[in-house]
Amino acid sequence: MPPEPEASALNLRRLRTYTFFTVIGTGPAVLFLAVLFIAGSDMSDIDMALAGGAATVSVVLCTAALALHWHGQGPLRRKVFWSVSLVMLVLGAAAEARSGTVEGMWAAPAGMLVAEFALWFRPGRRARALLLACVAVLAAVVVFAQLGWFSIGAVVVTVLMVPTVSTAVVCQLWHYQVAQELENARGLAAELAVAEERLRFAGELHDIQGGNLQAITLKAQVARRLVTVDPERAEAEMRAVEELARAALKDAREVVGGYRKVALADEIDSAARILESAGVQATVPDAAPSLDEDTQKLLGLLVREATTNLIRHAEPTAANVSIVEVDAQVTVTVTNNGAPSPTGHGNGLTMLKDRFTEAGGTVEHVHDGDRFILKGTVPKAAPQHPQVPPQRREAKPRRAVPVRRIAPKRVRR
Known part of the structure; x- marks a missing residue:
């Protein structure tokens, strides 16, 4: 049985709250993973501070861009935040590269950047944009690993984290959008039913x-x-x-x-x-x-x-x-x-x-x-005939009169 209108609206509000905190909560979770990687690295204190600051700014700006997308505001500001976030991600990776090879601390923030990039496109093209962006990031990391700038561990972590984080963010928003469209369709169906009854x-x-x-x-x-x-x-x-x-x-x-x-x-x-x-x-x-x-x-x-x-x-x-x-x-x-x-x-x-x-x-x-x-x-209306055995069904046809x-x-x- 379909849910009552009040229960359906309440469930949609709950799903909205859950989706918001899940999407926005990705930022603190990603930043926590980056801090764990930084704390376990062999970087100098100065490089560690630079890398940590760059990671924090990158994640905060990308989270702000996701919040603007959630409220349907500021497409230009979102692109500005995303661009600055990408620059800070590159600078942080460069700071880590001064002390040795780059590890996988930048994979999760890169996943957020990929998700925000995919959200620039219309819903029908987001999956393709998400796939292309993930492939581009993975290809770049493999090339940098061949040049000796990234470690093998960074490649493995990137392969795991970038598609996971980006897909999780985009799919959460997509699930809520589908639920909202279904709720709108339910309301429209109710209005049409009332009009038809009238x-x-x-x-x-x-x-x-x-x-x-x-x-x-x-x-x-x-x-x-x-x-x-x-x-x-x-x-x-x-x-x-x-x-x-x-x-x-x-x-x-x-x-x-x-x-x-x-x-x-x-x-x-x-x-x-x-x-x-x-x-x-x-x-x-x-x-x-x-x-x-x-x-x-x-x-x-x-x-x-x-x-x-x-x-x-x-x-x-x-x-x-x-x-x-x-x-x-x-x-x-x-x-x-x-x-x-x-x-x-x-x-x-x-x-x-x-x-x-x-x-x-x-x-x-x-x-x-x-x-x-x-x-x-x-x-x-066509009459409801009982099941006819195959031998009777194959009888010689007669011309319809x-x-x-x-x-x-x-x-x-």
């Missing part, structure tokens, strides 16, 4: 309550007109308004809870009832085909959106809903008359197109005189 809620609320509220409005208008002419029928219309209001309330609660399941057959029956209440002759399929849940939801939303639109924006007298299956695709078409002139696309059709597109389907709508045709096509099935219809008046 869009889902808005779409569900529009799809569900649009048709219900429009039907309630029509029923209330009919009841108002009949209250003085035919009180019994007006009372029946008001009972229908009450039932629709209760259904709308139930649907709203299910949307809020996220539990509502959209079934194509239920949406077709609901559309037939709403159209019948509005005095529209509706021709709908007798039964919906057996489809997976996601496909039924998409096609059900199309039927719901078409019903809402034709009641809200048109003055139809007849509407037709058809379902056609061709091979691995299902197409639902809703046609009605009494459509007004096109004035643009509403939010409902836009959201519907987006949902069909995500599922690999299409939504088309056409104005033909006073007829409005809304057609949605979506691929059916497109299958076209049209659901039978009934008329609701």
Whole structure:
């Protein structure tokens, strides 16, 4: 399970503190190693003081450059500190060379210089810069050893310390950067999830309550007109308004809870009832085909959106809903008359197109005189077949023949 946001942020702060003290603490550790080498050398007091002072200044300046990198400040100052640190490293090694061959006390400070040099580059190029810098330092030490300036021990210590110190510093910073990017990605994913949930809620609320509220409005208008002419029928219309209001309330609660399941057959029956209440002759399929849940939801939303639109924006007298299956695709078409002139696309059709597109389907709508045709096509999910034995799988192939099935219809008046 992923960590809670508070725990994740706390862990990132702890990792930041740990990385800071690990990287900055490399300086004192490197200086301590250099002092141990100096204390065990055979240098004179003056050369020992010069070498110790040079090592201290070099390590302090390089540590300061790393601190500036950590806070994202002073790229120019970092290069100045690094340059002075390199000069002090060379002068300290020269002071030791006056008393004999140079030992390995300068390997750890050189590793810090290599790490700071690699951090000048972008993250994608740091590994290459680190490798090239380590190879350059090792090659220089080998050449100096061949000239007699460095001892064999210095070569061995350099081979061990320079890659170890430099890689440790760079990798610590890289680990923290990766953790920070993951935390940012987690926050972005949370924001996207909230935005997606808001869009889902808005779409569900529009799809569900649009048709219900429009039907309630029509029923209330009919009841108002009949209250003085035919009180019994007006009372029946008001009972229908009450039932629709209760259904709308139930649907709203299910949307809020996220539990509502959209079934194509239920949406077709609901559309037939709403159209019948509005005095529209509706021709709908007798039964919906057996489809997976996601496909039924998409096609059900199309039927719901078409019903809402034709009641809200048109003055139809007849509407037709058809379902056609061709091979691995299902197409639902809703046609009605009494459509007004096109004035643009509403939010409902836009959201519907987006949902069909995500599922690999299409939504088309056409104005033909006073007829409005809304057609949605979506691929059916592949059926889950049991494991087929090899001998059956190798049966002689047959030419595929497109299958076209049209659901039978009934008329609701």
